[in-house]
Amino acid sequence: MDDTTRTTNGTDRRGLLTCMLWAGTGVIWTVAGGIPRSGLLGSAQAATPSGGFSFAQISDSHIGFARDPNTDTPATLAAAVAQVKAMAPALILHTGDVSHLSRPAEFDTAEKILGASGIETHYVPGEHDMLEDGGTPFIERFQKRHTPGQPGGAFYSFDQQGIHFVGLNNVTDLKAGGLGNLGEAQLAWLERDLKQRSDSTPIVVFAHIPLWTVYADWGWGTDDGARALALLKRFGSVTVLNGHIHQVMQKVEGNVAFHTARSTAFPQPAPGTAPGPGPMKVEAGRLRSVLGVASIAYVPGRSDLAIVDSPLGA
Amino acid sequence: MQRRALLLSALVPVAALSLPRAARAADTEVTIDNFTFSPALVTVSAGTRLIWTNRDDIPHMVVSALRPPAFKSKVLDTDDAFAMVFDTPGTYSYFCGLHPHMQGMVVVT
Ligand SMILES: [Cu+2]
Numbered sequence: 001m002d003d004t005t006r007t008t009n010g011t012d013r014r015g016l017l018t019c020m021l022w023a024g025t026g027v028i029w030t031v032a033g034g035i036p037r038s039g040l041l042g043s044a045q046a047a048t049p050s051g052g053f054s055f056a057q058i059s060d061s062h063i064g065f066a067r068d069p070n071t072d073t074p075a076t077l078a079a080a081v082a083q084v085k086a087m088a089p090a091l092i093l094h095t096g097d098v099s100h101l102s103r104p105a106e107f108d109t110a111e112k113i114l115g116a117s118g119i120e121t122h123y124v125p126g127e128h129d130m131l132e133d134g135g136t137p138f139i140e141r142f143q144k145r146h147t148p149g150q151p152g153g154a155f156y157s158f159d160q161q162g163i164h165f166v167g168l169n170n171v172t173d174l175k176a177g178g179l180g181n182l183g184e185a186q187l188a189w190l191e192r193d194l195k196q197r198s199d200s201t202p203i204v205v206f207a208h209i210p211l212w213t214v215y216a217d218w219g220w221g222t223d224d225g226a227r228a229l230a231l232l233k234r235f236g237s238v239t240v241l242n243g244h245i246h247q248v249m250q251k252v253e254g255n256v257a258f259h260t261a262r263s264t265a266f267p268q269p270a271p272g273t274a275p276g277p278g279p280m281k282v283e284a285g286r287l288r289s290v291l292g293v294a295s296i297a298y299v300p301g302r303s304d305l306a307i308v309d310s311p312l313g314a
Numbered sequence: 315m316q317r318r319a320l321l322l323s324a325l326v327p328v329a330a331l332s333l334p335r336a337a338r339a340a341d342t343e344v345t346i347d348n349f350t351f352s353p354a355l356v357t358v359s360a361g362t363r364l365i366w367t368n369r370d371d372i373p374h375m376v377v378s379a380l381r382p383p384a385f386k387s388k389v390l391d392t393d394d395a396f397a398m399v400f401d402t403p404g405t406y407s408y409f410c411g412l413h414p415h416m417q418g419m420v421v422v423t
Contacts, residue, residue: 176408179414
């Protein structure tokens with residue numbers, strides 16, 4: 001796992017990605033030589049190589065949800081934030097569904113808990129965040145540090161330590177029978193945005209709904225996601241971070257690595273394993289461990305692999 | 315179809331649903347459960363009031379499939395309801411604004 005990995009072909013990158021680690025509510029990514037690598041939440045030493053740069057992903061906090069299996073989503077979000085904070089990442093990406101019903105009180109609570117990290121946090125909206133006034137309350141509160149890709153658009157990009165981060169919105173203007181949607185204006189902006197970057201720039205794209213089709217029957221995909229991915233194809237290192245499905249999924253296609261993070265609120269069933277994608281019921285006492293334990297990725301025989309247990313589990 | 319004028323006579327606020335439903339013979343119920351409108355296809359005579367009730371533990375919406383939508387509910391949390399009277403014969407497709415793969419249809423005769 002040295003710096004040469006980035007410049008080699010997809011096979012090596014695939015090899016790297018089999019080593020990826022997963023944590024229940026946050027994935028710590030460390031970039032060494034342009035390749036994002038995951039690390040163990042709560043184990044800062046392991047995650048941050050010298051000269052590296054780490055960041056965290058938090059997703060689907062659903063503040064306002066207070067039903068089985070989680071009647072205290074602020075508490076589980078606070079626990080996730082505390083653990084991320086212990087890692088001291090340079091930044092946090094929140095991949096949406098900050099709130100459950102876009103209510104001001106929910107945004108207040110979420111902002112307070114996430115703000116307590118003291119770590120710069122970048123947000124993209126989930127469909128639960130955009131229910132009022134076309135999403136303006138979410139955009140104005142959570143994306144105010146960014147200049148939107150278009151006026152009123154909940155998408156933007158920024159650069160940090162050599163990485164180009166692109167936050168996309170695929171949760172508005174949804175069409176009957178469809179999946180997530182980026183739309184023409186956003187795709188045109190993305191094309192312009194990426195045009196200015198060299199092929200060797202590591203790209204991290206983050207958006208709520210998976211950009212790849214995880215399970216169309218449950219709406220787990222983005223109708224025009226492939227068009228965004230076509231624009232990303234020429235880059236040597238692309239990492240796509242999503243939420244929405246409240247479980248870990250990963251896929252590698254060429255130089256593009258796709259990952260979904262878990263929720264800090266409740267788990268959802270694996271595709272097709274339940275009548276619908278609603279919250280999975282678990283006993284209250286087991287919630288945190290189930291959130292963390294259900295999707296640990298383990299590849300035996302790799303000395304450079306660390307196994308992640310649930311960071312929220314007791 | 316896409317150019318259909320707005321044919322719907324009334325958007326009944328959810329608050330109005332505190333009226334006893336059983337007393338209204340013309341009401342037709344659609345339940346939202348397991349990310350499904352049930353029944354997904356309802357055929358009613360003109361003047362019928364349709365009531366959608368969300369029995370899921372996740373919020374949903376009822377949104378006309380026309381663009382722009384001919385009708386649209388507020389977000390419906392668990393046990394919230396949305397009602398609308400269909401006065402004009404026709405076919406009305408709708409979906410969930412949060413989960414657009416959820417679709418239903420109302421046929422008014
Ligand atoms: Cu829905």
